[in-house]
Amino acid sequence: xxxxxxxxxxxxxxxxxxxxxxxxxxxxxxxxxxxxxxxxxxxxxxxxxxxxxxxxxxxxxxxxxxxxxxxxxxxxxxxxxxxxxxxxxxxxxxxxxxxxxxxxxxxxxxxxxxxxxxxxxxxxxxxxxxxxxxxxxxxxxxxxxxxxxxxxxxxxxxxxxxxxxxxxxxxxxxxxxxxxxxxxxxxxxxxxxxxxxxxxxxxxxxxxxxxxxxxxxxxxxxxxxxxxxxxxxxxxxxxxxxxxxxxxxxxxxxxxxxxxxxxxxxxxxxxxxxxxxxxxxxxxxxxxxxxxxxxxxxxxxxxxxxxxxxxxxxxxxxxxxxxxxxxxxxxxxxxxxx
Numbered sequence: 646x647x648x649x650x651x652x653x654x655x656x657x658x659x660x661x662x663x664x665x666x667x668x669x670x671x672x673x674x675x676x677x678x679x680x681x682x683x684x685x686x687x688x689x690x691x692x693x694x695x696x697x698x699x700x701x702x703x704x705x706x707x708x709x710x711x712x713x714x715x716x717x718x719x720x721x722x723x724x725x726x727x728x729x730x731x732x733x734x735x736x737x738x739x740x741x742x743x744x745x746x747x748x749x750x751x752x753x754x755x756x757x758x759x760x761x762x763x764x765x766x767x768x769x770x771x772x773x774x775x776x777x778x779x780x781x782x783x784x785x786x787x788x789x790x791x792x793x794x795x796x797x798x799x800x801x802x803x804x805x806x807x808x809x810x811x812x813x814x815x816x817x818x819x820x821x822x823x824x825x826x827x828x829x830x831x832x833x834x835x836x837x838x839x840x841x842x843x844x845x846x847x848x849x850x851x852x853x854x855x856x857x858x859x860x861x862x863x864x865x866x867x868x869x870x871x872x873x874x875x876x877x878x879x880x881x882x883x884x885x886x887x888x889x890x891x892x893x894x895x896x897x898x899x900x901x902x903x904x905x906x907x908x909x910x911x912x913x914x915x916x917x918x919x920x921x922x923x924x925x926x927x928x929x930x931x932x933x934x935x936x937x938x939x940x941x942x943x944x945x946x947x948x949x950x951x952x953x954x955x956x957x958x959x960x961x962x963x964x965x966x967x968x969x970x971x972x973x974x975x976x977x978x979x980x981x982x983x
Contacts, residue, residue, distance in 0.1 A: 648775035648788075648842070649954070650835055651886035653942045655692055655769075656762050656819065659736040659746070661685060661755075668732065677712060684709040688759065692766050699770065699791060706763050713759075716752035727752070739818050740765070741879040741942055749812050757806050761819055764798035767791045768832060775839070782843075789839045796832035799825050817875055827871045827883075834864035834890065841897070851904035858897035865891035882941030889932035889948065893957065896925035900961050903968060912972035919965035926961050929954075 663678040663685075688705045691697045716733070719725040729752070736748040737758040771791040774784050803825040807814060814820035841857045869887035872880045903918035933948045948954055 647778055647780060648772075648835075648838055649948055650768070650772040650775065651883060651936075651943050652769055652772055653740040653765070653883065655765055656740060656758060657738040657744070657746075658689070658758065661733060661735065663733070665732060677715065681709070681712050684712055685759075688763075692762060695773075697766075697770075699767070699787075699794075702763065702766055702770075706759075709759065710756065713752060713756055717756065741824070741875075741883070742818060743942070747815060747818060749810070751811060753806060753809050754812075757802050757810070757820060760798055760802050760806070764795040764802075764828070767795035767798070768828075768835075771795070771835070785839050785843060789836050792832045792836040792839075796829050796836070799829045799832070803829070817879065823871050823875065827868045827887075830864055830868040830871065831887070834861050834868065837861045837864065838894075841894075851901040851908070855898045855901035855905060858894045858901060862891050862894035862898060865894065879941065882936065882939045882943045885932055885936040885939050886943070889929045889936060892925045892929035892932060893954070896922045896929060896961060897957060898922075899925065900957070900964055903964060907964075907968050907971060912968055915968045916965065916972060919961060919968055922961045923965065926958055930958075 661682070663681045665678065684705070688709045691702055691705050716727055716729045719727050731750050731752075733752065733755075734748055734750040735752075735755040735758065736746045737754075738744050738746050768791070771788045774780065774791070775788045777784065780788075802820075803822065807820055807822075807825075810820075814822075818824070837857060838861060841854060841861065844854050844857060865887050869884050869891060872884050872887070877884075899918045899922035903915040903922065906912075906915035906918055933954065936948060
């Protein structure tokens, strides 16, 4: 099954020369600064290189972050911070608030901001792979793995590094707890979409698919709620996506729950469940239109025209018609009287 995911833009950053004449001396120190410049430039290049794969990204990120640690932690393996932590100013833009940069003279801020972009890259890689028409089982596993890695990075930054910042994260910007939590939950929801698609392909029990879809809808609802107190000018488009996915997977849940009820000869209840599926699908369809018309960070697309969306509409329609036929047959089983 092909998927469609909303993506916010990558963060942009100002060049960092890592030149400290008179402060850091000696050929070894100069070599480290040169390696920092080149490894940072390499990592930034890979963010927009469509040929980049997870192995290349991991190697480039590990290379840069291992060097950056010398500006964060003391070299004598004590718990003290490095004397170089506050020597360099770093500037980064925001995924929601566009080209207005935040700046901190703190290597931890650089670690967090670059790590944030690495996590975003994994989500974008997953999105590109998941959008293919005939995604293979191995590719689906790669999508799932990439989203789990992204969620893990966001969670690690939130819990382990952001609390160490001397200057607290600005409200409504990327490093604030609400936004990080929304990114984490969205990754979890999208990873579960891949699980649902696999369950459908393997013809697992409708009850299991309904339960997974309901849980996925709750993930999207949680992410949307997390962003509810943000400025609408920045978050409206993202929230439309989260809301429409919540409605979409609620429709999925009602559709497959209806199939479970039908298999138990509970035709009346099955019809009611499918009617609920129709309502939520209609809500999702309306939100798709609103998403396309809403200004803000993210792609300009028409999700209602996407294959993943159209397939559910057909499934709901056909399943409801089947329930109605079965109900009519049970109400009047004698062919002579029909």
